[in-house]
Amino acid sequence: MSLPKLLLFDTGCILAVMKLGLWQELCARFCVVVPSTVVHNEARYVNMVPGNITPIDLAKDVAAGTITEFTATPAELTHVLSAWPAAIRDRADPGELEALAYLRAHGTTTTAFLTADGPAIQATVALSCDGQPMSLEELLELAGCPKDNLEWPLTRRFVEEHRAKGVAHLLNHVAPDPKRGRRRRS
Amino acid sequence: MAKSNQDRGHQGGPLPVDGTFHNPAGVASRAGDTLAAEPTTLGERVRMFRAQLRMEQARLAELAGLGTKQAVSSIERGIREVKAFELARLAAALRVPMDVLLGVTPAAPVAPVLWRRKATIGTDDAAGVAVRRGEHEAQLRERARNYALLEEWCDAVPADDLPDYKVDVRQLSYAKASALAENVREQLGLGSRPADSLEGTLSGRFGVKIFFAPLGHDGEASAACVRDDDEFGCAVLLNSDEAPVRRAFSLAHELFHLVTWSSVSAALLEDAVDGAEPSWYATMERCAQSFSAALLIPAGRVMAELERRATPAAAAGDAARYADRLQPSDYAFIAHDGFKVSADALLWRLVNLNVLTHSERSALAAHPELRMSARSFAPRDDTQPQAFPTRFWDLLLLAYQRGEAGLSRLAAMAEMPAPELYHQLTAGGDDAEFEASIHESAEAAAV
Numbered sequence: 307m308s309l310p311k312l313l314l315f316d317t318g319c320i321l322a323v324m325k326l327g328l329w330q331e332l333c334a335r336f337c338v339v340v341p342s343t344v345v346h347n348e349a350r351y352v353n354m355v356p357g358n359i360t361p362i363d364l365a366k367d368v369a370a371g372t373i374t375e376f377t378a379t380p381a382e383l384t385h386v387l388s389a390w391p392a393a394i395r396d397r398a399d400p401g402e403l404e405a406l407a408y409l410r411a412h413g414t415t416t417t418a419f420l421t422a423d424g425p426a427i428q429a430t431v432a433l434s435c436d437g438q439p440m441s442l443e444e445l446l447e448l449a450g451c452p453k454d455n456l457e458w459p460l461t462r463r464f465v466e467e468h469r470a471k472g473v474a475h476l477l478n479h480v481a482p483d484p485k486r487g488r489r490r491r492s
Numbered sequence: 493m494a495k496s497n498q499d500r501g502h503q504g505g506p507l508p509v510d511g512t513f514h515n516p517a518g519v520a521s522r523a524g525d526t527l528a529a530e531p532t533t534l535g536e537r538v539r540m541f542r543a544q545l546r547m548e549q550a551r552l553a554e555l556a557g558l559g560t561k562q563a564v565s566s567i568e569r570g571i572r573e574v575k576a577f578e579l580a581r582l583a584a585a586l587r588v589p590m591d592v593l594l595g596v597t598p599a600a601p602v603a604p605v606l607w608r609r610k611a612t613i614g615t616d617d618a619a620g621v622a623v624r625r626g627e628h629e630a631q632l633r634e635r636a637r638n639y640a641l642l643e644e645w646c647d648a649v650p651a652d653d654l655p656d657y658k659v660d661v662r663q664l665s666y667a668k669a670s671a672l673a674e675n676v677r678e679q680l681g682l683g684s685r686p687a688d689s690l691e692g693t694l695s696g697r698f699g700v701k702i703f704f705a706p707l708g709h710d711g712e713a714s715a716a717c718v719r720d721d722d723e724f725g726c727a728v729l730l731n732s733d734e735a736p737v738r739r740a741f742s743l744a745h746e747l748f749h750l751v752t753w754s755s756v757s758a759a760l761l762e763d764a765v766d767g768a769e770p771s772w773y774a775t776m777e778r779c780a781q782s783f784s785a786a787l788l789i790p791a792g793r794v795m796a797e798l799e800r801r802a803t804p805a806a807a808a809g810d811a812a813r814y815a816d817r818l819q820p821s822d823y824a825f826i827a828h829d830g831f832k833v834s835a836d837a838l839l840w841r842l843v844n845l846n847v848l849t850h851s852e853r854s855a856l857a858a859h860p861e862l863r864m865s866a867r868s869f870a871p872r873d874d875t876q877p878q879a880f881p882t883r884f885w886d887l888l889l890l891a892y893q894r895g896e897a898g899l900s901r902l903a904a905m906a907e908m909p910a911p912e913l914y915h916q917l918t919a920g921g922d923d924a925e926f927e928a929s930i931h932e933s934a935e936a937a938a939v
Contacts, residue, residue: 318899321914346577348900353915362911378576380534380594387596395591396641399901400580403590407576423898457918459895468895 310418310440310448312337314376314405317348318422319442322460324352324362326453328446333372335449340364341404342377348401378407386410391432391475394425402426409435420445422459424468431472441465530598534579535570537593541586542568544602546626555585584904587630603720604757605629606749608742608777625716628705628729632718635880636727638905639701642887645896650699653721655679659752661759662772666844669748669779673786676751686788687740687832694747695881700726702743704877707731717746719753726750732876737834739877744784785841789831794841797830814842815852823856824865835866880906892917 313336315323320340323329332338340349345364354360368375378386386406390398402423409419410433418440421427430436442460446452458464531537542552542564549561549568558564558578566572567582574582583593591597607625643649657672676682680697682689694700701724707714708731716729728746730739749756756776763770802817827838839857842848848856856862888906891897899917903910 316898316900317910318914321899321911342575342577343580347580348903348910350909351911353911380574380576380579383576383579383590384594384596387591387594390591395597396589397645397897397901398590399898399904400576400583400590401900402898404576421898423901424895425897425901458893459899464895 310336310445311416312339312414312418313445314339314341314408314413314417314419314438315344316341316405316419316421316423316426317344317401318459319420320344320349320362320364321352322422322442322457324349324360325354328451331451332445332449333367338373339376339408340368340373341401341408342375343401343404345375376404376408376412378404382407382411386429386433389432390429391472393475394428397425398429399423399426402429406430406433406435409433409438413438418445422457422464424459424464424471427465427468428472428475431469431476436469436472439465439469532595533570534574534594535568537595538564538582538586539568541588541593541599544626545586545630546623547586548623551623552582552585556581558582587634600723603633603718603723604760605632605716605718606756607716608714608745608780628707628716629718631705632703632716632727632729633724635703635907636701636718636720636724639727639880639884639887640724642884642891642905643699646887646890646894648887650697650725652698654694654698654700654719654726654747654750656754657751659755661752661756661776662763664772664776664779666779666782669783670786670844672748672751673783674790676747676783677787677790682787684790684793685831686744686790690740690743690747690788694726694743695883698726700728700750701884702728702730702881704730704732704879706733706876708733715742715746717749719750726753730877732879735834735870736877737828737832737870738837740788741784741833741837744787745780747787748780748783781840782844785833785837785844788833789838789841791845794826794830794838794845795847797826798842798847801826814847815849815856820856820859820862821865824862824869827866828869835862889917 313332315338320329323332345368349362349364351359351361364373364375367373383400383403386403387395387398390403402421402425405419405421406426406429409417409430413419413435415437417438419426419430419435419438420442421439422442427436427439430439441462441464443453443456444462444465531540538552542549549564553559553561553564556564556578558567558581563572567574579593580590583590586593588599589597592599605625640649655676657675659668659672677686680693682693691702695702707729714731714734717727719726728743728750730742730746734742759772760770763772798814798818801822802814804817823838823842824835827833827835831838836857839848839853843850843853885906888902892899892902897905899914900910903913906913
């Protein structure tokens with residue numbers, strides 16, 4: 307995969323990048339877009355080391371023009387949720403929903419969706435944008451600053467595994483579960 | 493010494509065993525409650541879910557960080573555009589899944605929550621109590637639903653449901669409640685000191701979801717429970733402000749409601765008028781206390797304990813006069829060491845078993861020696877219990893490692909900011925061995 311022009315970040319990846327100390331560098335090298343839910347609700351601080359909380363103010367980065375904030379409308383979110391595989395709808399996170407709304411509306415082939423959220427990666431298949439999810443591991447390799455020992459949700463294999471699960475959802479035509487949210491014993 | 497019938501504990505049990513009268517609150521909401529017309533717009537759904545919680549617009553505005561109640565009013569009337577991050581906050585404040593708030597998935601019927609509270613609340617605060625309860629109820633249901641989802645995602649749904657006994661709640665008696673307790677103790681295999689095994693058995697074998705929340709020191713509410721075998725099974729909310737020595741008793745009290753759930757629910761639907769509790773409800777609550785005492789303090793074992801510590805009977809016929817053969821501190825010791833319950837609970841159980849009279853109980857309960865001993869046995873640990881049980885955290889960790897849900901979704905389930913959960917989940921840093929070990933322990937927990 308070639309180097310993406312635009313990065314769409316989810317909370318898990320932002321926190322990991324902050325912890326690695328690469329946020330400023332990535333913002334300088336790429337056009338970074340962050341969903342409003344992540345900006346205002348989720349990525350508020352990071353524990354750099356135990357007991358050392360570093361506040362994150364992405365709204366400040368937005369105001370400074372370092373990153374771009376995207377805000378989805380309820381209609382756009384509804385659209386994404388309706389297409390979200392029914393079998394995993396109860397796993398959808400508001401920030402990921404908003405990111406996928408952006409991908410649907412504005413994504414291009416050079417937009418990379420930086421995510422560590424398995425269900426969101428699965429949903430990209432149903433939303434016909436399964437080429438966009440990218441692991442942090444892959445981005446760091448492409449950007450020339452590879453890191454070892456990344457957590458499992460930040461790895462290339464994690465993205466591949468969940469993309470395959472998304473394909474399975476589509477192939478199996480998993481119908482909306484009439485007992486959604488009810489107890490299903492394995 | 494002769495005892496009058498009034499003085500002697502009557503067959504099957506007297507008043508509540510913990511010395512505090514617990515008024516039932518009845519059912520706050522009923523299964524199947526929905527508005528007559530299904531709301532069609534986002535604003536209508538916000539209003540409906542807010543009304544279900546008995547929440548004022550100003551309170552919702554505060555919880556969702558929307559500033560003023562006018563903002564909520566405008567959203568409900570559909571004249572204000574809602575941004576995605578505001579929608580996420582509204583869903584969190586209303587404790588409704590995003591897909592339900594957006595109308596993509598219909599709202600499920602709301603299971604009723606049974607409350608136990610003390611009678612110290614004045615009627616002038618009834619509205620405030622109702623509002624606070626509404627929020628606690630929504631929190632309890634949401635926690636239980638999320639816990640059940642984690643069980644499902646991690647293939648860890650317990651195989652067994654709690655038994656559901658058919659009882660005639662209009663004809664309940666202390667004797668019947670005590671007999672039921674004997675049955676339940678045996679069926680659940682709680683052993684001779686049930687307080688030790690109760691929580692673990694309910695949680696591990698039957699998947700009862702036990703949560704804690706600060707419900708106040710003044711006894712505004714002691715505990716609550718809800719049962720919905722289709723959605724999440726059984727859930728209990730205990731008061732984290734309650735003294736540790738009373739927790740097992742409160743849990744046993746809620747267990748009575750859980751194992752008689754369908755009978756009580758059906759009778760409540762028939763007899764409750766305009767939300768007011770039926771005439772039999774107060775008796776049922778007292779029976780739940782008797783059940784709790786009988787469950788935690790088996791009759792045979794308590795008699796053996798009394799006999800073990802009592803001085804020898806002076807003459808034939810005095811065998812049952814333990815009030816004369818035991819020191820007040822003995823009761824505190826037996827309560828703590830033998831059964832892990834409060835001294836008050838033990839004293840009421842002894843009245844129940846006709847070992848003590850009411851006047852003997854009152855005198856002992858106020859005796860300085862007993863009070864001092866009870867205090868000395870009380871746990872020194874004043875730390876508040878965790879809101880969620882250990883098994884919940886194990887499943888959450890497993891769900892994260894398997895990629896069953898993303899960080900933010902799991903953080904919302906754990907009622908903590910995403911960065912905090914991220915920190916906790918990644919506290920092992922680069923140590924792969926550490927990661928592997930917690931993975932193994934989480935897998936084991938799921939099994």
